[in-house]
Amino acid sequence: MLQQSRNKEDAKAATHGGPGVLEKKLAGKGLRLTAQRRILLRMLETASTHLDVPHILKEARRAGVRMDRATVYRTLNLLKRHGLVDELDLLHLEGTGHYYELRESGDHVHVGCTRCGRILELETSLLEKLRAQVQRKTGYDVSSVRTEVAGVCPACRTK
Amino acid sequence: MLQQSRNKEDAKAATHGGPGVLEKKLAGKGLRLTAQRRILLRMLETASTHLDVPHILKEARRAGVRMDRATVYRTLNLLKRHGLVDELDLLHLEGTGHYYELRESGDHVHVGCTRCGRILELETSLLEKLRAQVQRKTGYDVSSVRTEVAGVCPACRTK
DNA sequence: TTAAGTGCAAATATTTTGCTGTCAC
DNA sequence: GTGACAGCAAAATATTTGCACTTAA
Numbered sequence: 001m002l003q004q005s006r007n008k009e010d011a012k013a014a015t016h017g018g019p020g021v022l023e024k025k026l027a028g029k030g031l032r033l034t035a036q037r038r039i040l041l042r043m044l045e046t047a048s049t050h051l052d053v054p055h056i057l058k059e060a061r062r063a064g065v066r067m068d069r070a071t072v073y074r075t076l077n078l079l080k081r082h083g084l085v086d087e088l089d090l091l092h093l094e095g096t097g098h099y100y101e102l103r104e105s106g107d108h109v110h111v112g113c114t115r116c117g118r119i120l121e122l123e124t125s126l127l128e129k130l131r132a133q134v135q136r137k138t139g140y141d142v143s144s145v146r147t148e149v150a151g152v153c154p155a156c157r158t159k
Numbered sequence: 160m161l162q163q164s165r166n167k168e169d170a171k172a173a174t175h176g177g178p179g180v181l182e183k184k185l186a187g188k189g190l191r192l193t194a195q196r197r198i199l200l201r202m203l204e205t206a207s208t209h210l211d212v213p214h215i216l217k218e219a220r221r222a223g224v225r226m227d228r229a230t231v232y233r234t235l236n237l238l239k240r241h242g243l244v245d246e247l248d249l250l251h252l253e254g255t256g257h258y259y260e261l262r263e264s265g266d267h268v269h270v271g272c273t274r275c276g277r278i279l280e281l282e283t284s285l286l287e288k289l290r291a292q293v294q295r296k297t298g299y300d301v302s303s304v305r306t307e308v309a310g311v312c313p314a315c316r317t318k
Numbered sequence: 319t320t321a322a323g324t325g326c327a328a329a330t331a332t333t334t335t336g337c338t339g340t341c342a343c
Numbered sequence: 344g345t346g347a348c349a350g351c352a353a354a355a356t357a358t359t360t361g362c363a364c365t366t367a368a
Contacts, residue, residue, distance in 0.1 A: 032342050087251070096358065097332060100307070134281060143305070144310075226324085227325045227326070233359090
């Protein structure tokens, strides 16, 4: 059954053991826990929006943690390589940069409005089926499924 | 039933009326047909790989058509706005640029190998179902569905 | 004829890299 | 103590924009 996801915070709470889980995962891989990584992980765990690099830099500054662009990119690449975050472009509805979110246990669809830019998340069992089909038909060992849908939201349609 | 797509040329032949169709579509929208647009359209119609901007520039030069980067980007944006091409990033397996392909009548999944970079295309009726579900549950008027899957291909897995 | 389209140059945006100093372990 | 990591500056890559010239319709 298809179900629209709750807001992003609830979703995190439901699929993660709470704050600190990511830190433990990193430690388990022999990676060092710096102030910069700590705050980036916390942002990912608590974010109510999709994070992009400028946003991350601003948040860190606001929290009093000094962090450089290069560190953000290096850390995100690290987390990607370890399969902890997914990179999205949200259909480039604005700009050509990327957005980042924790890799949740359940895949979900991102649905973006081409007029107002609003992004919805949707959970559906079709993605699991899709993953299984791809794996079976191609023989690939699938590690991630990314689905982004563009359209016009109801509010914009009536304008 | 899931079916792996034939090669890209066959797919084009199956879903388009042959060369010139795109030109007619553009003319129908009151857009001008220049040498630059003509060759870009032809590349899109006949491409055996996914096209990126450097590739397009090189091909045009090779065909003796003078074309600037700016023109390529402007034309691709035009075609995107008119719903004639889709923009992909193929999971950024190499570089951070984008790839372009004609919007086919049937959606398909792009499956990329994170080790060797090979991209497969796969057709599946699950995408139509997904489109319908998204539309029904969100109320969005869906214009495009983009699915990119990352994994390790069988050849790389045995290495 | 003339508005749309192009090239060119420069600006802007995004991401990566080399190097040196710092800090987690 | 030492190797991993951070900041800084610069380079590399990707995309957009302003303007003067060209051309399709």
